[in-house]
Amino acid sequence: MGGPEIERLIQLFAKVPGLGPRSARRAVLKLLQYPEARMLPLAQAMAAAARAVKHCALCGNLDSVNPCAICADPKRDHTMICVVETVADLWALERSGVHPGLYHVLGGTLSALGGTGPDDLNIRPLLARVQPGDVQEIILALSATVDGAATSHFLTDRLAASGVHVTRVAQGVPIGGALDVLDDGTLATALRARR
């Protein structure tokens, strides 16, 4: 269509989550219209991020420094660790600004049917972080799915020996949600967790 460079670019863009071949073509076309103003800065930013950004050795977060800025921040509460599935979940909690403590990214959940076992996740480092005795609370902020709940129960069992206080995020009616449009499972869980 427009040379192998453009085709290659479209193919690479189409692999980005949320983009298909059609939207990748549109994005590439838009960038090519402003190569100096948009394309080259994007390419430089991507190259710089690819070189600099690494997983934090402590929590699994993505950052250009290791340990990451959250783990290294002395103002944060180092006695509290919030366990999340992915870095996207960590970013979501950080945006809300309600968690003053540290994080731990598992990298997924246990999956009975998908074949993901404890050794496939970042669980051993979490248990090691709890060992010294400085941590007082572990907050399990995993998804409200069968796999997420199974992972929460598994971690609760494994952390029991450490004596650390293990809590889970609540489940129920979302803010702005009307009861009549909620699914039966959410309603049942919300009623059971009433207070």
Place this chain on the structure above:
Amino acid sequence: MRFGEGDAVATLFTEADGLFRGLARGAQSRAHAAAWQTGNLLNVRWIARLEDQLGSVMGELLHPAAALAMADPYGLAILSAACATAEGALPERQPYAAIFRGLLHVIAYCEVQGKAALPELVRWEAGLLRELGYGLDLSACAVSGSADNLAYVSPRTGRAVSEEAAGPWAERLLRLPPFLVGESDGDIAEWLDGLRLTGHFLARDVFGMRHRGLPAARVLLMEKVELAAK
């Protein structure tokens, strides 16, 4: 099983048609993910151009078993183990109505009974073995022919052995929990014996025949009960 960003290949267990797979569009989306959880009861419509195609499925949630079992560690572990066992043990598109009804019974139990649903799971697994042609013979002792005091099962033949006939070979035999021969539901030690018993034959005769191990969820349940029984 996830398929792309928003879809999933769903494995369904139906009363009339047995195990069935289909592409569930939007199963991972915010609106539909709650319905497509393991163990839920759905009213499903399967559509394909040809009968042997994967096809696509559309479902409406009838009963949120997964959400109801999620809060209880044992309830969820039993639900996951039962579904994973059914998914791995049964051939596709062959009706097993009795196994389906038994699974419904297990799911109903594990929502409200938690750990106490373990005997139901063991009974269901024994029924699964029977339906697949590997049934245990617990009617009489394989050695003496007596129906009294049955306490063990031969790990080779699957036949019951009485306490008296077991003698010095007792250590080599699998313990037969009394609840499997019609007595009360017993305690956690008996439930563990039951899980070991059915687990042995499932691993050898059902999953072993396909060169596969027991499903991870079934192994994790066993470990959980072993820890609790100590």
